Amino acid sequence: MKPAIDMRKVERKLGDRQMAFDFSRPRGSITAILGPSGSGKSTLLNLIAGFLAPDRGQVLIDGTDVSHLPPGERGVSMVFQDNNLFAHLDIATNIGLGLDPALKLDGTQKDRVAASLERVGLAGYEKRLPGTLSGGERQRVALARAFARARPVLLLDEPFDGLGPGLAADMISLMLEIRADVDATVMMVTHDPREAESAADQVLFIDQGRIAADGPMSGFFERSDLPALSAYLRGRPEA
Numbered sequence: 044m045k046p047a048i049d050m051r052k053v054e055r056k057l058g059d060r061q062m063a064f065d066f067s068r069p070r071g072s073i074t075a076i077l078g079p080s081g082s083g084k085s086t087l088l089n090l091i092a093g094f095l096a097p098d099r100g101q102v103l104i105d106g107t108d109v110s111h112l113p114p115g116e117r118g119v120s121m122v123f124q125d126n127n128l129f130a131h132l133d134i135a136t137n138i139g140l141g142l143d144p145a146l147k148l149d150g151t152q153k154d155r156v157a158a159s160l161e162r163v164g165l166a167g168y169e170k171r172l173p174g175t176l177s178g179g180e181r182q183r184v185a186l187a188r189a190f191a192r193a194r195p196v197l198l199l200d201e202p203f204d205g206l207g208p209g210l211a212a213d214m215i216s217l218m219l220e221i222r223a224d225v226d227a228t229v230m231m232v233t234h235d236p237r238e239a240e241s242a243a244d245q246v247l248f249i250d251q252g253r254i255a256a257d258g259p260m261s262g263f264f265e266r267s268d269l270p271a272l273s274a275y276l277r278g279r280p281e282a
């Protein structure tokens with residue numbers, strides 16, 4: 044079977060940081076992306092989503108080279124750290140735009156908007172503006188939008204940050220449910236080892252713009268052969 048995500052010798056320079064990614068992921072897998080601040084985790088997601096173009100190499104999704112396609116045509120949903128809701132549009136419209144940019148929603152799509160809000164515990168919030176919600180509630184709206192779109196690839200950039208442990212665990216369960224519904228392939232950036240272990244089956248550890256480790260989640264934090272991982276877990280840059 045073709046990999047769901049296939050990054051073939053992708054290179055991209057940002058500022059003076061040269062980044063290089065080469066890996067693939069099977070459909071239905073959940074990968075935690077770990078690594079120090081500034082190592083290139085968000086850049087990796089942006090390259091898959093199409094918000095950044097590679098200088099070299101190819102990005103394949105389900106076997107199709109999408110390197111030159113805009114984000115909306117890649118079959119990818121991304122939830123950002125700052126959840127990027129439109130401040131002047133109500134919650135239902137923000138989610139509806141994810142389903143149809145022209146907002147001509149049919150009955151089924153409207154039901155999906157309402158159902159996704161219910162799933163994240165925000166039933167009845169349809170007419171509220173983002174500014175009237177707490178940070179955690181806005182984050183849940185962003186998740187609801189990604190869930191409602193049900194795209195085959197779901198990219199999450201620290202999506203559960205600031206939700207508190209209970210709610211973050213609820214949102215992880217929800218993410219696992221959604222993934223099972225559509226057999227989605229998930230890649231999530233997180234700084235929380237427990238979150239990574241509870242959600243992911245695989246890991247990519249990024250260090251200085253490169254993949255320092257690519258393997259199963261299970262046992263990853265016990266590895267002693269990766270100096271960059273030890274430094275990361277101690278919370279200090281590598282000497």
Ligand SMILES: Nc1ncnc2c1ncn2[C@@H]1O[C@H](COP(=O)(O)OP(=O)(O)OP(=O)(O)O)[C@@H](O)[C@H]1O
Nearest residue numbers: 057058059060078079080081082083084085086087
């Ligand atoms: N537009 C840009 N111009 C120049 N440099 C950039 C740009 N965007 C990112 N960088 C640099 O590229 C590197 C990787 O950034 P990236 O946001 O991918 O890191 P990250 O691992 O997601 O970090 P964090 O955990 O802090 O969010 C950083 O050194 C950053 O300063």
